[in-house]
Amino acid sequence: MWVFAVIGVYFVAGRFLYKRWLRRRARYFVTNQRVLVTWSLRRAVVDQAHIRDVDEVSRRSRGDDIGTIIFGTAPLSQRCYGETGLEPLGGVPRNAVPVFSDTSDPEGAMRAFEAGRAAV
Secondary structure, three states, X not given: OHHHHHHHHHHHHXXXXXXXXXXXHOEEEEOOOEEEEEEEOOOEEEEEEEHHHOOOEEEEEOOOOOEEEEEOOOOHHHHOOOOOXXXXXOOOOOOOOOEEEXXXXXXXXXXXXXXXXXXX
């Protein structure tokens, strides 16, 4: 019975705490060739895309200069789970494209991306 309670708590609040925990461990990089997102979990996890392959960039900003940048497009089946926190349950992929989630300098990241794109 307690297993169902733990699963319920995770679905209601734990998944948001998990995503926050992941975001605090994420590091975002823009080079002259790639966009990278790295996490330090049990092992290093890297999401990457070559700048020349990024066909679309979308950005969402909050009023406090915090923003999220999505580099590329992914199939709907992968986009719908990208920020839900359901990844530990298995079968649900992480973001199919690099995503700079809740970054404190979205303008700087976009400038670096555009400079890298211009260099390619």
